[in-house]
Amino acid sequence: MIVASRKPLDEIIEIIGDYEKVLIAGCGTCVEVCHAGGEKEVEILASQLRMKFGKEGINKEFLSDTVERQCELEFIEPFLEKAEDLDAILSMACGVGVNFLADRLDSLPVLPALDTTFYGATEEQGVWTEKCSGCGKCILHLTGGICPITRCSKSILNGPCGGSDGGKCEISADVDCAWHLIYERLKALNQLENIQAINPIRDWSTGLDGGPRKMVREDLRL
Amino acid sequence: MKAGSNLEKVLSSGEFAVTAELGPPKSADPQVIIEKGNILKGYVDAVNITDNQTAIVRMASIAAGAIVVKEGIVEPVMQMVTRDRNRIAIQSDILGAAALGIKNCLCLAGDHHSSGNHPSAKNVYDLDSIQLVAMLKAMRDDKVFQCGEEIEEVQPQLFIGAAWTPLADPKEIRVIRLAKKVAAGADFIQTQGVYDVKSFAESMKKACDMGLCEDTYILAGIIPLKSAGMATYMQKSVPGVNVPDEMIKRLKDAGRKRAGAEGRKIAVELIQQLREVEGVRGVHIMAIEWEERVPGIVEKAGLLPRPSL
Known part of the structure; x- marks a missing residue:
C-alpha cells in the first residue's frame, strides 16, 4: 500500500x-x-x-x-x-x-x-517499511524477492558495497543491508549464481527518471 | 600498456608499488595540493586524490589531479565516486580528466551522503562501482560511450582501479565481488586498510586460487594509526576493518606522546608482512590528514628509492 x-x-x-x-x-x-x-x-x-x-x-x-x-x-x-x-x-x-x-x-x-x-508493508502494528520504488522494471526474481533498488541505500545492483557491516547498512545500524539479505536468501535458495555475473548498467527510464509515467491498456478501454 | 601511467609501468615491471592518498582542501586553495604533493614526491609511484570523501565537499578530485600534473609533482590517481554524478556527468568528467593528463582512475561507489555535510542532498547512484569500471573499460578499449556511440579520437586512456574490502561481512561474497570487479576490467585494486594480516592472507589466497591475482594488481591498504582512540574507532566503526587487540594495547602502552610513532612503526611492520603475502603487488598508504608522515613510513619499510621508468 x-x-x-x-x-x-x-x-x-x-x-x-x-x-x-x-x-x-x-x-x-x-x-x-x-x-x-x-x-x-x-x-x-x-x-x-x-x-x-x-x-x-x-x-x-x-x-x-x-x-x-x-x-x-x-x-x-x-x-x-x-x-x-x-x-x-x-x-x-x-x-x-x-x-x-x-x-x-x-x-x-x-x-x-x-x-x-x-510503498510499504505493515511489519507489525504501528510499523511500516518500504519495499518497492515502482521503478517500472522488476528484478526481484534475481534477488531472492528483496529489492536492491529500494532497500539498498545506494540502489546498487552489484552489492554489497564496502559499507556493509554485521548485516547493517553504513547509513544506520537500524537499517538492514539489502545485499546482505539478498546474499543470505540466495544462499538458502541455492541461487548464488544470480549474483556472480555482473548486473549491467540499468535503464532507469522505466522509472520516474524517464519523466512522469502513464499506462494505457487498450484492451480495457471503453 | 593500457594507459601508460607510471603506476601501470611500475606494476607491470614487477616492482612493488607504493601509492598514497591526498585529501583535497575544503577551499579553492591550490597551494594545499601543491604542498601535500611535494611532501609525497619521490616517495610514491602515484597519489590517490579523494573525491569528496565521507561525502564532505572538497576541491574536485579532477581539479586537484590536474594541479599536480601541471606542476609536475606526482602522478595522480583520480578517485571517482558514483554517488554524485550520473553516467552523463561521469563520462564527461572522464574525457576532461584524460584531456588534463590524468591517467589513473579509481572507481568507487562512495560513502552515502547521509553521513556527510550535505545530508539533504539528492541521491544519484546511477551506476555502482563495478558498472563504473565496466563503463570506463568500454570507453578505453571499445571506444564507445555507455549509450553505444563511438568516441572520436582521442579516447580516454585510463589505468582503471577499484577498491576491495576483503574482510567486511558477508566475507564469502567479498571474493565474488572482487572477481566481478576484475571481470568488469579493474586493472588494479586498492584494498581497505589491513591490520589483521592473517585473515587478509586467507582472503588473498581465495582470490589467487581463482586466478584473480594474475588478472589484476592488488595493492594492500595501510592506514597508519595515530592513537589508541583512532584504532578503537576504526575497529568499532569502519566496516571490514579489524584492528587486533594487541595493536590497540601497543598504542595505549606507548602513551599519548609516543602513540603516533608507535602507529607508524606498526604501519612499517604491516607493510613488511603484507609484502610476503602471495598476490600483494604493492601498498596503498592512506595517512588521513597525515601526509607528512608517509615519506618516513616508506623509507623505514625499505621501499626507496622508487623506480624511475
Missing part, C-alpha cells in the same frame, strides 16, 4: 492560511490502513482545527467527508459536487489523491494534509 503520515498540526494550519470554508477529505484505502487519512483521522483533524480556531475566535468552517478512494473518478464525484461552495479542500489522501482532485478543480485549491512516504 501507499504509506503516509499526517503533517504536524501547525504545518496544516499554515497551509490552510486564510481559507475559511474547508472540506477535509479522507480516503478510505491505503491511508486508512496506515492510520493517516481515513475517516477516523479526518474527524480527529476536523475536531482539532475547530477547537484551535474556535479558541482563537477565528471564524472558519471545517466540513468532513471520506470516500473509498480519491484516485478514482467515480469516488471523488461527491467532492467535485461540493467544490463550488468551498474555499479549499484539505485532502487526507496520498499525493495521488491531491493531484487527482487538483487536476479536476480549476479554481479550487487542493491542499495536502499528509506527507506521502513510500
Whole structure:
C-alpha cells in the first residue's frame, strides 16, 4: 500500500492560511490502513482545527467527508459536487489523491494534509517499511524477492558495497543491508549464481527518471 | 600498456608499488595540493586524490589531479565516486580528466551522503562501482560511450582501479565481488586498510586460487594509526576493518606522546608482512590528514628509492 503520515498540526494550519470554508477529505484505502487519512483521522483533524480556531475566535468552517478512494473518478464525484461552495479542500489522501482532485478543480485549491512516504508493508502494528520504488522494471526474481533498488541505500545492483557491516547498512545500524539479505536468501535458495555475473548498467527510464509515467491498456478501454 | 601511467609501468615491471592518498582542501586553495604533493614526491609511484570523501565537499578530485600534473609533482590517481554524478556527468568528467593528463582512475561507489555535510542532498547512484569500471573499460578499449556511440579520437586512456574490502561481512561474497570487479576490467585494486594480516592472507589466497591475482594488481591498504582512540574507532566503526587487540594495547602502552610513532612503526611492520603475502603487488598508504608522515613510513619499510621508468 501507499504509506503516509499526517503533517504536524501547525504545518496544516499554515497551509490552510486564510481559507475559511474547508472540506477535509479522507480516503478510505491505503491511508486508512496506515492510520493517516481515513475517516477516523479526518474527524480527529476536523475536531482539532475547530477547537484551535474556535479558541482563537477565528471564524472558519471545517466540513468532513471520506470516500473509498480519491484516485478514482467515480469516488471523488461527491467532492467535485461540493467544490463550488468551498474555499479549499484539505485532502487526507496520498499525493495521488491531491493531484487527482487538483487536476479536476480549476479554481479550487487542493491542499495536502499528509506527507506521502513510500510503498510499504505493515511489519507489525504501528510499523511500516518500504519495499518497492515502482521503478517500472522488476528484478526481484534475481534477488531472492528483496529489492536492491529500494532497500539498498545506494540502489546498487552489484552489492554489497564496502559499507556493509554485521548485516547493517553504513547509513544506520537500524537499517538492514539489502545485499546482505539478498546474499543470505540466495544462499538458502541455492541461487548464488544470480549474483556472480555482473548486473549491467540499468535503464532507469522505466522509472520516474524517464519523466512522469502513464499506462494505457487498450484492451480495457471503453 | 593500457594507459601508460607510471603506476601501470611500475606494476607491470614487477616492482612493488607504493601509492598514497591526498585529501583535497575544503577551499579553492591550490597551494594545499601543491604542498601535500611535494611532501609525497619521490616517495610514491602515484597519489590517490579523494573525491569528496565521507561525502564532505572538497576541491574536485579532477581539479586537484590536474594541479599536480601541471606542476609536475606526482602522478595522480583520480578517485571517482558514483554517488554524485550520473553516467552523463561521469563520462564527461572522464574525457576532461584524460584531456588534463590524468591517467589513473579509481572507481568507487562512495560513502552515502547521509553521513556527510550535505545530508539533504539528492541521491544519484546511477551506476555502482563495478558498472563504473565496466563503463570506463568500454570507453578505453571499445571506444564507445555507455549509450553505444563511438568516441572520436582521442579516447580516454585510463589505468582503471577499484577498491576491495576483503574482510567486511558477508566475507564469502567479498571474493565474488572482487572477481566481478576484475571481470568488469579493474586493472588494479586498492584494498581497505589491513591490520589483521592473517585473515587478509586467507582472503588473498581465495582470490589467487581463482586466478584473480594474475588478472589484476592488488595493492594492500595501510592506514597508519595515530592513537589508541583512532584504532578503537576504526575497529568499532569502519566496516571490514579489524584492528587486533594487541595493536590497540601497543598504542595505549606507548602513551599519548609516543602513540603516533608507535602507529607508524606498526604501519612499517604491516607493510613488511603484507609484502610476503602471495598476490600483494604493492601498498596503498592512506595517512588521513597525515601526509607528512608517509615519506618516513616508506623509507623505514625499505621501499626507496622508487623506480624511475
